[in-house]
Amino acid sequence: MSNLTISAGVAAGLIAFAVERGADRADLMASAGVLPADIEDADHRLPFDTYMALMRSAQDMCDDPALALHFGEAVDLAELSIVGLIMNASATMADAFAQMQRLGRLTLETEGLSDGPRFQTSMRDGQLWMVDTRINPNAFPELTEGAFARLVCGPRRFLPRPHVLAVQVTHPAPAYRAEYDRIFQCPVSFSSDWNAMRLDPQIATWPVALQPRYVFDVLTQRADGLLQALEDQKTLSGRVEAVLLPLLHTGEASADGVARALGFSRQTLFRKLKSEDASYEQVLDALRHRMALRYLSGGRVSVNETAYLVGFSEPAAFSRAFKRWTGKSPREVRLARAAG
Structure with missing residues (x-):
């Protein structure tokens, strides 16, 4: 994963969340080699391995093995990344998902099964699923936990009814599996053959538009520039x-x-x-x-x-x-x- 990166906004958000839960800020940053200047600009890029080190250290310092779940539950993507702001300014859930597919790398980069976006939709037995296609997910299941919790809890704050009807993950059930039940509020299956969330079939038409269209246009122009800069780094x-x-x-x-x-x-x-x-x-x-x-x-x-x-x-x-x-x-x- 040496060439993969995350936005500094994600790292800064994790640091702030861990500090609120008892971690020492200086010790946490030192454990992952993060300097204050590294996270001043939310759009700056840090190595993905830095995020892994931060998460593991934060779990230890907070004595919370479920920290990734709690981070995803409590902190909206709009607080961490321009991608979340754009999704919140999208007209519908379908539009928001399209923006997540297009811009998701600005939040963090992962190794996928294809050159396409990390999250893709799939039909299985007549049911609509959102699938996380990253490679070797069990090497760092915290990334699945944080992403799924955020995708469930963020929209839950404004949608008219539950949008995620079931969750399946490839990693075994952890000792804190009760937290999965509390956070997701739907059936959760472990040691599955994929990391996926079953969606309400009507979700695409549900409105979002938490911000005016003008905000969407301005943020999209900014995001396009960031995406080009990320491509240039390749x-x-x-x-x-x-x-x-x-x-x-x-x-x-x-x-x-x-x-x-x-x-x-x-x-x-x-x-x-x-x-x-x-x-x-x-x-x-x-x-x-x-x-x-x-x-x-x-x-x-x-x-x-x-x-x-x-x-x-x-x-x-x-x-x-x-x-x-x-x-x-x-x-x-x-x-x-x-x-x-």
Whole structure:
């Protein structure tokens, strides 16, 4: 899952929820290697593995193995992602589902059985089902728990009657299975052959429109831009950045190490980057530039700390690089941000 990502809004939401339930914020973030600047922008991307680490640590700190269920039950998608806001502004449930299929990757990316959307509809024995098609779901069943609880509890707040009539999951029944019954309020089957929810056959026509159409249009334009940016990251340059990001502060962002992580030789990495009119040094330099600006603009990290976080062992070398990038010193940028 090394190339899969989640939105920072989802990570920030989980952190806030866990803190409300007793977790220590600093310890939780440190356990997953999350910096404050990483979650300031809800549309920023974090590695999917970071979310897994956050969830597992939060479960331990809150002494709540059902935390993913409770997170999905309590926190609406609109509080975490632009995708939830767009779904809430859709005209009908069918429109909302279409937007979830189209934009779902903006919330989090998963490995699916096909190149299509994660959630798809299917007919079985004359019944309508919404199916989660991700691969190896039992490796991280918390993702199923959170998604299903959110898809049940969010619409329940405004729909005229229950929209989910049955739930089936591939993982075995956990010790807290009573929480499934309480939250889903319908028959739940474990160790099934799929992860799916049976829907009311009339659900497609039920109205949503919790926000005006104008809001839908504005948010959709924003989401389209984010989706394009996410697609752009699927270039090799973007994949290199994804590998480099958690390594910057270690000072060990070598081309050999990145090539190994991507399954290439050093020479193959360089050749493939050249086909994108890029070099390894350019990708690393651009990432350091962007991350340095983000840290300094956040106003919570010193110049020396920023130098360390982006992989410079000497603050003087960082200052020279920053002056080359921006024409200004790091302190000038940080002071301008503080004055603003």
